Amino acid sequence: MTATAPTRTEPLIHTRADFPLLGHEIDGHPIVYLDSASTSPKPQCVIDAVTRVYRDLTANVHRGVHALADEATAAYESARREIASFLNASPAEIVFTRNATEGINLVAHGLGLKPDDEIVLPALEHHANFLPWRIRARPVTIGLTEDGLPHYGDVEAALSSRTRLLALAHVSNTTGVVAPVERWVAAARSRGLPVLIDAAQSSSHLPIDVRALDCDFLVLSGHKMLGPSGIGVLYGKRERLEELDVYQTGGGMVRYHGDDRFEVQDVPLRFEAGTPNIEGAIGLAAAVDYLRSLGMEAVHEHSQELGRHLVEGLRAIRGVRIVADSAPLEDRIGLAAFGLEAPGLSEESVARLLCDRYHVLVSGGYHCAHILHHRLNLQGSVRVSTHVFNTHEEIDVVLSALEEIARW
Ligand SMILES: Cc1ncc(COP(=O)(O)O)c(C=O)c1O
Incomplete structure (x- = not known):
């Protein structure tokens, strides 16, 4: 994996305390929730x-x-x-x-x-x-x-x-x-x-x-x-x-x-x-x-930053094919989908593995966009998606997990 910046500011880190779901554990490990594009956790005020x-x-x-x-x-x-x-x-x-x-x-x-x-x-x-x-x-x-x-x-x-x-x-x-x-x-x-x-x-x-x-x-x-x-x-x-x-x-x-x-x-x-x-x-x-x-400007900036970190990290992993990789990084939010060459593993099973072994929750499959996947000749993709409470550290967790899976 490429080295990520050693220290990153996390301007929205205080929001984590607002989301009770983030305290949820799987097998005694706290979850890393990276599936907000599917549905997002709710803050206590909601x-x-x-x-x-x-x-x-x-x-x-x-x-x-x-x-x-x-x-x-x-x-x-x-x-x-x-x-x-x-x-x-x-x-x-x-x-x-x-x-x-x-x-x-x-x-x-x-x-x-x-x-x-x-x-x-x-x-x-x-x-x-x-x-x-x-x-x-x-x-x-x-x-x-x-x-x-x-x-x-x-x-x-x-x-x-x-x-x-x-x-x-x-x-x-x-x-x-x-x-x-x-x-x-x-x-x-x-x-x-x-x-x-x-x-x-x-x-x-x-x-x-x-x-x-x-x-x-x-x-x-x-x-x-x-x-x-x-x-x-x-x-x-x-x-x-x-x-x-x-x-x-x-x-x-x-x-x-x-x-x-x-x-x-x-x-x-x-x-x-x-x-x-x-x-x-x-x-x-x-x-x-x-x-x-x-502040929606701050929310947007955070989403862009996480998206940039995610895509730059994914590009450095062997066998990863990012959907719309040619798009400028500043046009992205904190979401990326990709195919991964991992022998014997479908994109859905990569997503399942991320959960079962690394406690990282993402999406795997066609994300209700069959035509896109058919045209790209992809049998589904893994999708990592962020929200206000996610941190750069969590992006590093999913990147190093994917790097391990790609090396199997
Ligand atoms: C871009 C986009 N449009 C529409 C929908 C449909 O949303 P809902 O299932 O909440 O109606 C989704 C859900 O994933 C989506 O991502």
Whole structure:
């Protein structure tokens, strides 16, 4: 392994104490959690916010007529405002969903797509940002370089009179590379087309300002950004949301229902049929508040630094093939996926070995990006992904474990 800098500053090391999961042990050894791209541990403030709802605030929202229901509704709507402010959106543009997947399905359904309509997207997209388009319309994919980076600059050439929307991950869950979304937004603007940004991997690694990005839709998942599972957000420009057909019908999304007709609520409530994930929304607001207290610029810098350390270390290990290795290091977050030549071991078994022998938790497999792996001729990859609490020392632990495995 290459020598890493002997002393590195760890500006966010104090956050480790906030995450009870990091005290978890396997066979008496503390875990090294490097799987936040899959789902992230939760800080105590998020656990407390969710617990408080169960303990002190259990009441339905937007339905009840008693004092506790008023309080629950106020907390739920305050969560919406907190998340709107985090993204620089207005609260009416924030729809609570189950996750990023549901946000994308909501838009794909709401656009009323026809089989001949075209959706332009990079070929490496997560299944969540591919299949909802594919089952309704024709995906037009942007090709990949030999190491898996999309030819983002080909976007203009991919547009046609049938294009209905452009969709792309802000940060791919397999390359860890930040996409040039501004370029895609500009291409879309020149044709009056909407753009959807999948921010599932970026929302807690870099600052996001939807007004500055000028995107039409953006989705994220709470569980990947230190928040609870089962809660996500769809941001949509108000006029774009108003154009969408409703996705689900039921209680809460109608203002009037008579024998002859029904009238839907204004956005965003018309997209929140049924009792929402109240504790999830409040927990997600606590996660956002926590991230903001650290400062998103500092969070981004830490993520970039860990990504740089990881990729430089991986490059020095024999038999490692990093996905999108040609991307500039400054364009990466703290995430990298790679194939590893280890006799008799699949990428999944390397991941399992890292856990069983070294107590390092990572992902192994296709990471819901089958097409990317097929094109790279990889039978899966190992993915190491970081978050605010990870340290350079932990990166060294996984690098030396991989070096040992590669020497077997
Ligand atoms: C880039 C990206 N998009 C979408 C998703 C889907 O997220 P969820 O399963 O929370 O809906 C993921 C999950 O890994 C992802 O990494």
